[in-house]
Amino acid sequence: MAPGALDLPPLAAAFVVGLLGGAHCIGMCGGIMSALSFAVPPSQRSPQRLAGLLLGYNLGRIASYMLAGALVATLGMLAGDVHRVLRLLLQGLAAAMLMLMALYLGGWWRGLSRVEALGRRLWRRLEPFGRRLMPVVRVPQAVALGAVWGWLPCGLVYSMLAWSLAGGDAWRGAALMGAFGLGTLPALLATGAAAHRLAMLVRHPATRTVAALTILAFALWQGWQLAAMLAGGHPHGA
Numbered sequence: 001m002a003p004g005a006l007d008l009p010p011l012a013a014a015f016v017v018g019l020l021g022g023a024h025c026i027g028m029c030g031g032i033m034s035a036l037s038f039a040v041p042p043s044q045r046s047p048q049r050l051a052g053l054l055l056g057y058n059l060g061r062i063a064s065y066m067l068a069g070a071l072v073a074t075l076g077m078l079a080g081d082v083h084r085v086l087r088l089l090l091q092g093l094a095a096a097m098l099m100l101m102a103l104y105l106g107g108w109w110r111g112l113s114r115v116e117a118l119g120r121r122l123w124r125r126l127e128p129f130g131r132r133l134m135p136v137v138r139v140p141q142a143v144a145l146g147a148v149w150g151w152l153p154c155g156l157v158y159s160m161l162a163w164s165l166a167g168g169d170a171w172r173g174a175a176l177m178g179a180f181g182l183g184t185l186p187a188l189l190a191t192g193a194a195a196h197r198l199a200m201l202v203r204h205p206a207t208r209t210v211a212a213l214t215i216l217a218f219a220l221w222q223g224w225q226l227a228a229m230l231a232g233g234h235p236h237g238a
Contacts, residue, residue, distance in 0.1 A: 010172075011179040013218050014160060017098075018183020020211030021105060021156045040137055054189055056142030057149075062181030064150025065157065066174040069164040073173020076165040090166040091226045097162035098219035104155055106212030107205075112155040119153035126151050163222070 040049060079086040097115075104112040130148040133141050160180045164173035 010163075011175060013221075014163070014176045014179040015183040017101075017156075017160065017215055017218065018180040019186065020207070020214055021101075021184065040135070044137065052139045053136055053142040056139040057136075057146035058181075058185055058188060060143040060146025060148075061150040062146075062178060063143075064147050065160075065177040065181045068151075068157075068161055069173035069175075069177030070170040071173075072161050072165045073168065073176075074170045076173075077169050087166070088226060088229055091222065091229065094163040094166040095219050095222035095226060097159040098215055098222060101156055101159040102212045102216035102219060104212075105208050105215065107208065108212070112159070115158055116153040116155050119151070119158070123151060123153050166222075 040053065076087075076090050079090065100109075100112045100115070103109040126148055130145055133145045133148070136142050136145055157180075160177060164176050
């Protein structure tokens with residue numbers, strides 16, 4: 001595929017990963033979404049204002065995801081240009097990270113939580129900027145806070161970034177993370193709006209199992225692409 005071209009199946013897959021990974025998103029960011037709602041003074045807590053703040057927060061968060069996706073995809077493209085073996089390694093890393101995420105979401109193995117520790121040093125530097133923006137009462141504040149909190153250490157995000165790393169170029173990496181971010185919106189917006197029924201559905205063990213099995217299927221798909229590349233083929237979307 002030509003640099004800059006977008007392939008719909010990976011974007012759809014990234015969206016579904018975000019959608020089904022909502023239980024993890026609620027655990028990581030749900031409290032922030034609720035805090036945004038309750039920090040607004042009661043006299044200003046209209047549905048329109050709350051909706052604007054929640055959407056602003058998520059706009060900033062997804063923008064950070066897309067920036068990170070573009071950066072790591074660029075690194076992956078440069079590495080792949082240096083040597084074909086490096087590209088194959090990146091493809092394998094993407095598949096492995098997705099498998100770890102499936103095990104994590106299914107509650108079958110929590111090893112991915114150790115990966116989140118890799119981002120804590122950066123997060124310690126960014127967190128003070130986020131705290132200075134609270135309480136959030138205006139949409140620009142919400143967008144800025146979302147942009148900061150988009151760098152919160154998260155195994156699910158790291159798994160998707162590993163996928164972006166093997167994505168081919170900056171545009172595709174950004175698009176992949178943007179699709180993933182859009183998939184996470186329903187769970188986080190529902191949490192921020194205190195829609196407890198949806199939050200409970202997302203947290204339900206059956207939902208987590210379906211999410212885990214779906215992500216595992218995506219990981220196997222990535223593995224198939226890697227096997228085809230090793231065999232000298234050119235799988236669609238590689």
